[in-house]
Amino acid sequence: MAPKSARTCRPWCSTIRASSKHIWEAPLLEVTGLRVAYGGIQAVRGINFHVAEGEMVALIGANGAGKTSTLKALARLLDAAGGSVRFRGKEITNLVPHELVTQGIALVPEGRGVFPRMTIVENLQMGAYCRSDQAEIEADIERMFSYFPRLKERARQLAGTMSGGEQQMLAIGRALMSRPKMLLLDEPSMGLAPIMVQKIFEVIRIVASEGMTTLLVEQNAKLALETSQRGYVMESGEITLSGEASALLADPKVRAAYLGE
């Protein structure tokens, strides 16, 4: 899915345009010293990591390690308490959330966050909110339907009445509808039947193979590391381990702490 740079926006949408062609020596996403706090509680304590263009990187860690907080900070749903986030060489720590889309970042939030009283199709259209190429949008919707035939079956059903797995598919499809450069996935396998997990990871792989840059947060550490090239391990708000996915997968500490072995 080659991201189109013609991402023009309606007036009520954000007007910041993605900076035009530019060669980045730096990675696509570069996070340095990121901190997130809830009131007094430090959830993320100055972490550094990066994701190169076209790469798929896994971020794993126990409950409460701060993975969701990190993703939320990247998507600007939370204010960072410190540090910097550079995307395509551009500082994005001070953007307002709705401008992120135009930068090319899409988040599939934890717990799906579909619009419950909109139909499946409307949810998908919302994903393409910042696009105006109507014909292309239609085509993309069809493509999402081909990834997730269940969605097509229920195209006019209100998303709120769909089962958990169905909603997860919708959330991923909706994120892809913005034709992002980078996809942030927060526990996409949560609550999915095994067959569905396979299905979704298949789609994630396809999208990745088409050049999508992906940051994957997963509890199913095995699956996540098997799918990714590199990985980071987060513990109590800090990154404690990083490296090639295969190396992490083999690491006895990781196996003990996250794979339940």
Next chain:
Amino acid sequence: MDIFIQQVINGLVLGSIYALVALGYTMVYGIMGLINFAHGEVVMIGAMVALTVISMLSDSGLPGIVIALIGLGAALPVCMGTGFAIERIAYRPLRRAPKLAPLITAIGVSIVLQNLAMLIWGRNYHAFPPILPTSEHEIFGATITGLQIAIIVIAALMMAGLILLVQRTKLGRAMRATAENPPIAQLMGVDINRVISLTFVIGSALAAVAGLMVSANYSIAHYYMGFILGLKAFTAAVLGGIGNIAGAMLGGILLGLIESLGAGYIGDLTGGFLGSHYQDVFAFFVLICVLVFRPSGLVGEKVAERA
């Protein structure tokens, strides 16, 4: 029989007036989940501004319709500005506050606007100059004025326009997305501040129209008029299913009919035991019955609550 028809027409006219105001309520509620208690006051300001301008022009020799439109032209920006300011000052800072906090600021705004209006326009009742044709039309032996027909038509048109806006346009979709989940809507690229501001501005524009129509129909305007009107409209919106545009219209019309038929026939219905002083009791009673059987109003969507 013609009495009955007249009562139905009375109800339709009154109901359309409620609907005009209820549309604005529902619109804001639909997006913010907030009872904009000050909406009635915005209607009042619309009425006052329009009336002031129209009074100044009433001897100008311009055709009545033109004067009325100029009056509306003056009321629109004032109301829209007021709506915009209300949202900015009193509601936006409280987006993440406990749910009842904005209700209290809304009440505060309502008190402030009322008393500001009292300072500006004085304590007296103002008469609306008779510039609009009050020609009476006969339908099955019942009478209705041209203005009243216009009110019914305008209410229906505004409802249709709003439904189109919300269901069929991109802005409408953004509004609904914002209504359902603001942070996620932002993730989609929706500038929710803008959407919410726009919602208020549109709602206030509706209020301006409503203000003009109401004061023209009853030829009266007063700084206190917004309160009761707002209350009735709010009731109508809830009856229909608050947040639902068609519901606001339906609720408005229904409330109008209930009040009108209630006042007209409650005595006969109760063998003379209750009279028209129980008109509101009757209306609220119907409301309660409706909500007991349909807890989200007549056409309010059932919240897709999954356990």
Next chain:
Amino acid sequence: MSGVGEILLEAKNIGKHFGGVRALRDVSLTIRRGEIYGLIGPNGAGKTTFFNCLTGLYTPNGGELMFDGKKLQASAPHKAAQRGIARTFQNIRLFGNMTAMENIMVGRHVRTRTGVIGAVLRDARTRAEEAAIRRRAEELLHYVDIADRADDLARNLSYGDQRRLEIARALATDPQLLALDEPAAGMNGTETEELRVLIEGIRNDGVTVLLIEHDVKLVMGLCDRVAVLDYGAKICEDVPAVVQHDPRVIEAYLGGAVA
């Protein structure tokens, strides 16, 4: 475990539809006392809907539920809890602005009696009851291993801790049947393993467990019997080893990956 005892729950031909969607079609199953009974199936198969019917949140359109030998009253959730059915929710439903401790104390509601007069006078009986509630809540906090978060608001707990708290709250109602809706969702392998130990412990304490779960490894390792739902209908019910290799189950649910 050969958890074969008397029949605790018997569902007969339960049906439920939402408008055109038939979420449950004539589902019948029996759960025996002391069992860990798994309920699996693809997303949207109707598992949660079954839970909702069981706990009185939905009224089934047809069929009958027998619990402990007596019919379960439809759409009376608090009665179900009184009878001894407790549950957790797929999308955790804690009392977010109450502390962990208070959440569990609410769970004791159904097993305690204090009324307005007792509460106001705070007589000896009330004080004793209140102390007992507190004691039991503390026990349960320890039991699910979140004692250190006792005074934190539930909403501020991490996901896994919230799951544990929800289980503790359900246990506080002294259930005979504990129905868990995807308790391992959002947990990593290690945490899931801890959960397995917890559930086994609960069973060993004499509570029958009904488990919805997508973690195949957990289900297959833990359950005595498993039923599979697909499109609202039961397509299979047996011991894990059999279910796992049933071609219909593989096609509809497991896909290629057999854990």
Next chain:
Amino acid sequence: ACGDKKEEPAAQAAAPATPAAQPEVTVKLGHIAPLTGPQAHLGKDNENGARLAVDELNAKGLEIGGAKVKFELLAEDDQADPKQGTIVAQKLVDAKVNGVIGHLNSGTTLPASKIYADAGIPQISGSATNPKYTQQGFATAFRVMANDVQQGHALGEFAAQAIKAKTVAIIDDRTAYGQGLADEFEKAVLANGGKVLAREFTNDKATDFAAILTKIKSKKPEVVFYGGMDSQGGPMVKQLKSLGLKSVFLTGDGGCTPELIKLAGAAAEGQYCSLPGVPLEKMAGGKEFGDKFTAKYGQIQLYAPYVYDSVMVMADAMKRANSVEPAKYLPEIGKTEYQGVTSKIVFDGNGDLKNGAISLYQVKDGKWEYLQTIGGDTAADAAAPAGDKK
């Protein structure tokens, strides 16, 4: 720690027993009416009436008890709310006012009157018409206008005798005033052999009367009587016409205002209203009052002249008692015989106006025109029994 804080009867303070040393003495008069809320326009009107009186008294330079007196008006807002009414009443008592003018509404006047009575402060209302007010046995309570019973009677009599209506429909606004008046009107109509075809109701904030008027229309009464205020009366008259009712409209003092004509527009023509007292222009000093008032505050809304009279009555009693102390001049109020701008004011034992006159008016050419006066000795000597009946 604290000694006895017995509440002093608020009397002595204002003129702290300083006969000659101080050449000037300030007399505080309290005035209470709703100054915010839906009846604020009437409240302000009352206040203006009192102000005009106070200004005039000060300009005249009264001397009482050997000292020059300066009147000062303490105007308060009770929002037409009984609870607020008692709070501001207490405030006035605390402020040691020498007398109170008001309140506007019977609803606030009633509970407040007890506070004044307890403190021994004379109270004269220029607009509270509920009969109960003066029947509570308080020596301090007076009013300078006919009460609802008197007015209702006059109106009923007028409907039956002057309009010669056999059938009436009655509407009231369910306020203490509107309902009271309407009930008395009904009694009088029945007593005069008339028939009440319909009894309908609205409220004091309504603007839409189509439903009840339509119902009344089906009964075809000759007269529609409304007990309530002009702000409802105006639109009501208008809707009455536009619904094609043939009945004439009759209302009490609440609707007897230029406002009603303004709000009703052309539909007002030919309708009737009543007002306690005698028309201003027929009274000595009445026209003068009207001119002065209009020059200073704009159009008279309703009760300003009565309130003006109330102040004057109070000052008159002080003069006669040669004291501004409530305890001293209170007895003198009861003996008042004062020629006010609204009528000749004489009180009966309760503090009600003796032989309160009621005048009737009809809209002609967009103005209220005086028709006749019913009752009251004063009617005869003040107003020429004008032959301009209907």
Next chain:
Amino acid sequence: MIDFAALKRDRRAALAATAGLGVLLALAPFLIGAAAGATWLRILDFALLYIMLALGLNIVVGFAGLLDMGYIAFYGVGAYLYALLASPHFGLHWPVWAILPTGALVAGLFGVLLGAPTLRLRGDYLAIVTLGFGEIIRIFLNNLNAPINITNGPQGISGIDPIHFGSVSLAKPIDIFGFSLPSLHAYYYLFLLLALGIVFVTIRLENSRIGRAWVAIREDEIAAKACGINTRNIKLLAFAMGASFGGVAGGLFAGFQAFVSPESFSLMESVMVLCMVVLGGMGNIFGVILGGALLTILPEVFRHSAGPVQQAIFGKVLLDPEALRMLLFGLALIVVMLYRPAGLWPSTRRRQEFKGSAA
């Protein structure tokens, strides 16, 4: 909630604080009466009545999370009950100790009556139904003078017996050992006593099984049901408790004023009581008390200052003081909520809630 743990830890400090507060409350009428005059005493008396109302509404709105906009109806029921049972209207003259409990009971019954049809409703739908209920009660009070005269309609009921115990009437100065206690002071002590009683009951309820069930319903009704809470009964109980407090306050109001009429129970009154609860700090008894006191006193402060302050600053009154007073009141509501969105003195629970979501 009070930090009971801390209080327990430092028993002595707590005792001292309580004693200090007690002395302050006991002396308040004398201090205020001496410093500011009887007006402020009367305002204080009203403030106590409103505090009772706010505490009652707090149970419904603050604890159980049921938005009740017709609460003043119960005040009305209590007030009219007193008026009917102790006035020349029916010629009945019941003693206070019989009327107040009856008032609480009847109002509580009305609370259940209101609650019953609203059980399935949530949030704003509940608001409008309760609002309607409040209006229905007021309309009945306003109109039940015919065909049988029960409430005397819009005229209201006057000549109500002042609150009295035997031959001791609070309406007149009371002689205690040669020391004369003025009427407003006596009322203050009576109101204070009852308010403290209500505070006591509320605190006890809050920290009980019932109180927890209320909060649970507010937080998540479905989960509460699943925990075995009979949400219907618990909600009705909240309505009944709240209403009965309102009924007591209403009875006191009638005796205090010696006059009741329907306009005292208008919608705006309900709204004001709601403002007290929310602005003070929903769910926190002390916040609610603060809210009740503040919103009763604030308008009076503005009343006393709107004119004079202008006079002092500009040398003349520029803005109509009455309009200014209400303007300031409205602004105060806005400003307080903007700066303290969870209320002036929020419960710890609510405070955290807000912090959490603001982050």
